[in-house]
Amino acid sequence: xxxxxxxxxxxxxxxxxxxLLAIDLLPQAPKAVQTAIQPLLARLGIDQGPYALFAPNSxxxxxxxxxxxxxxxxxxxxxxxxxxxxxxxxQRFWRFRHQEWLDHMSLRPDPALExxxxxxxxxxxxxxxxxxxxxxxxxxxxxxxxxPAGDRPWTTWRELPPFRDGVVLSYExxx
Numbered sequence: 108x109x110x111x112x113x114x115x116x117x118x119x120x121x122x123x124x125x126x127l128l129a130i131d132l133l134p135q136a137p138k139a140v141q142t143a144i145q146p147l148l149a150r151l152g153i154d155q156g157p158y159a160l161f162a163p164n165s166x167x168x169x170x171x172x173x174x175x176x177x178x179x180x181x182x183x184x185x186x187x188x189x190x191x192x193x194x195x196x197x198q199r200f201w202r203f204r205h206q207e208w209l210d211h212m213s214l215r216p217d218p219a220l221e222x223x224x225x226x227x228x229x230x231x232x233x234x235x236x237x238x239x240x241x242x243x244x245x246x247x248x249x250x251x252x253x254x255p256a257g258d259r260p261w262t263t264w265r266e267l268p269p270f271r272d273g274v275v276l277s278y279e280x281x282x
Contacts (some may be wrong), residue, residue, distance in 0.1 A: 124153075131155050150219060152208055167176050169251040169268055172229050172276075173208055179241030184231040198260040212276075220246060224279040242281045 130136045131148055132155055146152040172188040188209050191199060199206070212220070224244035232238040251268035 108133045128153060128155070146218065149211065152204060154211065167255070168251050169200075169253060170272075170273070171249045171251070171270055172212060173249055173273075175247065176198060176228050176247045177231060177243045178235060178238060180235070182232070185192070186227050186231055190267060194266060205258065220277045221279055221281075224277065225281055228281060232234055239281045244279045244281065245275060246277040247273055247278070248276050 127144055127148060129141055130144060131153075145154065160175070171190070174186040176184045178184070189206075190201075191206055194202070212223070224246060225239040228239040228242040228244055249270040250273045251270045253268060
């Protein structure tokens with residue numbers, strides 16, 4: 108009896124998951140419903156965003172997240188998101204969803220910013236008990252434009268583009 112109930116629960120979860128994806132992806136879905144489920148999809152990490160399969164200029168911007176953390180004792184730390192191009196192939200494959208999540212964080216502020224800033228403050232100072240308490244975190248998205256493929260001379264794909272100071276996404280004072 109319990110296995111049958113578990114099977115029904117798993118099948119219902121899969122059906123709801125697929126229904127949410129269909130609502131997000133289908134252009135026929137009502138915009139009000141799509142807008143209403145966006146926060147849930149973003150938190151689950153399955154937000155598909157605008158469908159741009161045949162849009163060659165859709166990815167002309169590289170973003171990098173940076174967090175400047177000031178702790179209650181006055182010490183400062185800086186966290187910079189990992190450079191995708193500097194990672195070995197196996198690590199890029201293994202951490203693809205993490206990179207996509209970071210990319211989504213830079214595109215639009217999210218309710219997950221405050222807990223994530225707490226995590227960053229704690230992880231940068233494991234020696235300080237309750238490091239997130241009283242810390243100030245400034246989350247910044249730096250941008251680098253990718254030149255069109257028609258521009259010459261071509262640069263190697265491993266060369267990081269020059270990042271310029273970006274937009275402050277969030278300023279969190281953690282209590």
